[in-house]
Amino acid sequence: QGLLRRSVCHSLPSFGSITGACRAIQKLTRVRVVDNSALGNTPYHRPPKCIHVYNKTGVGKVGDKILLAIKGEKKKALIVGHKMPGPTMTPRFDSNNVVLIEDNGNPIGTRIRTPIPYTLRRREGEFSKVLAIARNFV
Amino acid sequence: RVSSDGKPPKFQPPPKPVIIDRKTKKEESRFLSPEFIPPRGRKDPLKYYIERKDMIQRRKVFNIPEFYVGHILAVTTANPLAGDKSSRFVGICIQRGGTGLGATFVLRNVIEDQGVEICYELYSPRIQAIEVLKLEKRLDENLMYLRDALPEYSTVDVNMKPVPRMDHEEIPVNKVQVRMKPKPWSKRWERPKYNIKGIKFELPEHKMQAAQKWSQPWLEFDMLREYDTSKIEEKIRKELSEELEK
Numbered sequence: 280q281g282l283l284r285r286s287v288c289h290s291l292p293s294f295g296s297i298t299g300a301c302r303a304i305q306k307l308t309r310v311r312v313v314d315n316s317a318l319g320n321t322p323y324h325r326p327p328k329c330i331h332v333y334n335k336t337g338v339g340k341v342g343d344k345i346l347l348a349i350k351g352e353k354k355k356a357l358i359v360g361h362k363m364p365g366p367t368m369t370p371r372f373d374s375n376n377v378v379l380i381e382d383n384g385n386p387i388g389t390r391i392r393t394p395i396p397y398t399l400r401r402r403e404g405e406f407s408k409v410l411a412i413a414r415n416f417v
Numbered sequence: 418r419v420s421s422d423g424k425p426p427k428f429q430p431p432p433k434p435v436i437i438d439r440k441t442k443k444e445e446s447r448f449l450s451p452e453f454i455p456p457r458g459r460k461d462p463l464k465y466y467i468e469r470k471d472m473i474q475r476r477k478v479f480n481i482p483e484f485y486v487g488h489i490l491a492v493t494t495a496n497p498l499a500g501d502k503s504s505r506f507v508g509i510c511i512q513r514g515g516t517g518l519g520a521t522f523v524l525r526n527v528i529e530d531q532g533v534e535i536c537y538e539l540y541s542p543r544i545q546a547i548e549v550l551k552l553e554k555r556l557d558e559n560l561m562y563l564r565d566a567l568p569e570y571s572t573v574d575v576n577m578k579p580v581p582r583m584d585h586e587e588i589p590v591n592k593v594q595v596r597m598k599p600k601p602w603s604k605r606w607e608r609p610k611y612n613i614k615g616i617k618f619e620l621p622e623h624k625m626q627a628a629q630k631w632s633q634p635w636l637e638f639d640m641l642r643e644y645d646t647s648k649i650e651e652k653i654r655k656e657l658s659e660e661l662e663k
Binding site: 369373392 | 494496498499504506521528529530531532533534535536537538541543564
């Protein structure tokens with residue numbers, strides 16, 4: 280369910296060409312919002328895209344904060360999984376997953392159904408509220 | 418049989434029992450894990466010998482079962498960040514790679530509509546247990562096309578009970594033809610380079626024939642690409658059997 284062209288259940292129109300490999304999250308990557316917030320789940324004619332990565336390098340991996348453009352608004356988000364293979368023993372997801380977040384780190388949604396990697400638990404201090412709403416860990 | 422008149426029929430001794438010597442059969446077709454076979458190259462074989470000794474040491478302590486691509490495995494790893502300090506992942510093995518101590522295998526599963534793949538190192542000390550839940554070979558040695566197939570073909574029940582193995586001889590081959598999502602795919606699996614037999618291509622005929630343009634039929638006759646591992650395998654098998662008996 281990574282690329283919107285293929286996911287039938289979302290009933291969104293097709294989005295033009297799809298680029299293949301450059302798989303970690305950087306500016307202009309389309310992401311998939313994984314929590315149950317209204318902003319993330321209401322359909323819109325444009326997919327949510329990353330516009331800035333809060334990182335020294337512009338490449339976001341699991342646990343990095345990014346700025347998303349959703350429904351004409353700017354919102355911060357936390358990366359919880361990407362298509363790029365990471366170190367061995369860490370999970371690689373089939374879509375770039377993201378959880379919407381406020382500036383102080385509070386998640387906007389109330390539940391996260393998709394699996395989250397255990398590596399986020401290392402930074403329990405910053406992400407405690409996000410980890411509290413997560414259901415499955417991988 | 419026609420009995421001779423009057424006298425009782427001639428004593429027919431019972432047929433001799435056919436003794437199938439299973440032990441010798443097993444030794445001939447014993448499985449050698451692919452990471453033992455050194456890749457073709459000009460490195461000193463001493464390096465591979467030392468690595469194999471370390472691999473055997475690890476195998477003495479921890480049981481690494483025989484498995485192929487297509488088997489369903491459950492791996493428990495030690496994880497300080499997990500509750501109970503260990504985490505369990507169940508999935509289909511889609512690829513086995515690497516040689517020596519860095520041998521890896523990738524398990525794939527679909528959890529809550531999200532496809533997850535984890536690449537595990539066979540000889541990592543973090544792995545606490547590998548259980549084979551279902552023994553099943555597939556038609557290909559690399560199931561990477563499952564990423565572009567419908568998610569039902571990659572879903573494995575997390576609470577699956579291990580399927581008891583019937584024979585100690587053969588591993589069944591699952592000849593399922595997997596149905597794919599609509600194109601574009603991550604790789605052009607219809608091309609002869611990948612030589613995939615496990616997909617049900619629902620592409621039109623002219624596309625299948627256009628893909629054959631990239632076929633390289635001379636490759637199988639290229640003698641410089643040949644790598645005959647039979648003698649190397651025999652040597653390694655002898656080594657293994659000697660070391661494991663100690």
